[in-house]
Amino acid sequence: MNTNSIRSYLNTSTNAAPLAVFRIFFGILMLISIVRFAANGWIEKLYIEPDFFFSYYGFEWVQPLGEWTYLIFLICGLSSVFITLGYKYRISIIVFFLSFTYIELMDKTTYLNHYYFISILSFLMIFLPAHAYYSLDAYKDENLRSQQVPKWSIDSIKFLLFIVYFYAGLAKLNSDWLFKAMPLQIWLPAKYSIPILGDLLQQTWTHYAFAWAGALYDLTIPFLLLYKRTRIIAFAMVVVFHLLTRVLFPIGMFPYIMIASALIFFDAGLHNRILEYTSKWFKISKSFFDNGADYSFPKAWIRKASVSMVAVFFMIQLLVPFRYMLYPGELFWTEEGYRFSWRVMLMEKAGYANFKVVDPENRQRFYVDNTKFLTRFQEKQMSSQPDFILEYAHFLEDHYQQQGIKDPEIYVDSYVALNGRQSRRYVDPEVDLTTIQPSLKHRTWLLPFDDEIKGL
């Protein structure tokens, strides 16, 4: 590729409506997400009630703020309103990104791929002129108001969606998914009480059909959305697929977010129509924004920095999911590089971790009742994920030091079952976990998996 064509691509502009519609939907859905989260009592349950929180490596300083945690959610919710309105957009999207990401970093227990998606999407949106059209900002500021925005700004959202789908599809190309229909074979039969589908979900062929169709869907949908001829049918598939996953699994707002996001692939015509309807409804003059102007970044260096940031962002996005290749052993077992890699609903892992505290001074030993320190949810997540186990062991070390054991040794008796396999010992029970520091290094203290999951 020559630099000229890149330069001319970067200079190409396109109708701003898709980006504006995206901004509006994004804001509304985020507001609903936050309100729903609060209404379900999850702020209290997940961030106020627990005594101890699991941190991401390097982000140990991000902790819930007690009752003030509500304020973070309030800020996050307010900023999503501002994003919808396109009011003080840059500040709002930065505040949203920071508050939302802060929330996600407070406790690793609640990690979900789609929360990560929101975090990085909102980061990306910081650099996009999503407020140049059909926004309060553009209404007030004549210099900002533009009907055309750089094509790359819209394409970057498409590209992010492309990565999410395609990588999720690649991750499904493994022997458990394709040739054992795992973990669908565990999940689907349990949905026996769903009307109509319930009986079908008991059939082995259904599990395989869902597995293969799921992989095929993820791998092809971004292409089908890109091409005009297949776009409408692809969008119908997006709707059906995500609504089906909504029925089958407790995945909250994610299906709606993906459905709304997929609209970005459509031509500006559709978005202009959406905005026309909205204008009629709210008695806004859409034509006020249709000034034919091209958006230009306020300063040349801001444009340069934005483009560079987006480029670097995508380099990272393309590479991070593959970091697991740097580690030996089975990814599903060790989870070294599992998170942040679009491995969506890919495994069923259950564990049991029984911690033994030994006082080396008198060799007295006893087991820990996890429910004394962790919520059931935290305990469940901790039991099958090695970084949680290690972090908890260090927490126990501190706790029992305060209780008067000078230098407690912490061992764990743990078992994990993966994708329907019989449970087997997980952590080496002879290893004193207090001697191991959390790091990104390969975990030698896990026992081998003794099976192979072939695939990417």
Place this chain on the structure above:
Amino acid sequence: MKKIAIILLTLFALWSCTKDGPSGPNVDDFDREAILVNWSDNIIIPSFTAFSGSADQLHSDASAFAQAPTLQNLEILRNSWKSAYLAFQHVSMFEMGKAMELRFRDNLNIYPTDTTEIETNIMEGNYNLELSSLNDSQGFPALDYMLNGLGANDTETLAFYTTHENSNGYLTYLTDLTARIQFLSSEVLTDWTSGYRDEFVSNSGNGANSSLDMMVNDYIYYYEKHLRAGKIGIPAGVFSGSPLSTHVEAYYSDAFSKSLFNEALNASQNFFNGTHFESNTSGESLKSYLDFLNTMKDGTDLATLINNQFDAAREEAKILNDNFAEQVESNNNLMLSTYDQLQLNVVYMKVDMLQALNINVDYVDADGD
């Protein structure tokens, strides 16, 4: 779309031609409601009926003893206490519905019992056994103390009910304890037979609040906390570092703690297998459900593993002293090895079984992805 359909169809055609494709037995929809029916009609309600009957007997024998506190009546009362305590081992795991509302198990079987509180209650006489603060001065453990722990021998014990200056207080407390057990057991039984059974059976969905999910969670919780930890682990000092002989169930009576443990272990295994109460017949159960899912997934025979593990624990416990307090003091290692056998089944049930049934531990209602 057409292309996709063609690709899909070809793939399925190819895959159905391969020999190791998932053929196997015909997989029809398993009737989960049948499990709920079997549980309630053949296990839960008969167990509560039997328990309620022995609770009635216990109270009437206590009243008889209060009328005539003789050694003979004391013996009769002790025997009905034993029968009722054994019968309780069959219902203790069913802490749902009314039992959950009443906090049945906490009222009937918190041990060690608080003897100081019992003495204070008797002395002051103005206690209210409905208060949860008095959970540890009532139920079977409190009766254990009242029947076996007051004096060093029968004569001394009997003296509290006859010649003691507050013998009336002791007699009243004794009958109040048995009356409360009788009341609570009949409350729960009545609830099961007057509507809750149908509610339980019809709630046959797969949500976190469905009967199956709740029962399985309760069952495993019971097995882990009350059978494994309560009866063996805590007295053996697994959680404290040193053995606690005073924490055994039925501490004041000789050689009864092991019988209670065995009864509870059998009841747990029977529930797993769907074995009808006091019968060898069995119906739909966790075992048959696991067997069904296993034919579909072609996995390990989990039901056999679990049953073998129940048997292994029972076998290990055979050499234990009938009196766990003595066992803990003489050779705690035997208690610990029984604990280890029980522990392995926690893994099988809590990890493997819950995964196979796709039941979440304790209704975690957060999103997944």
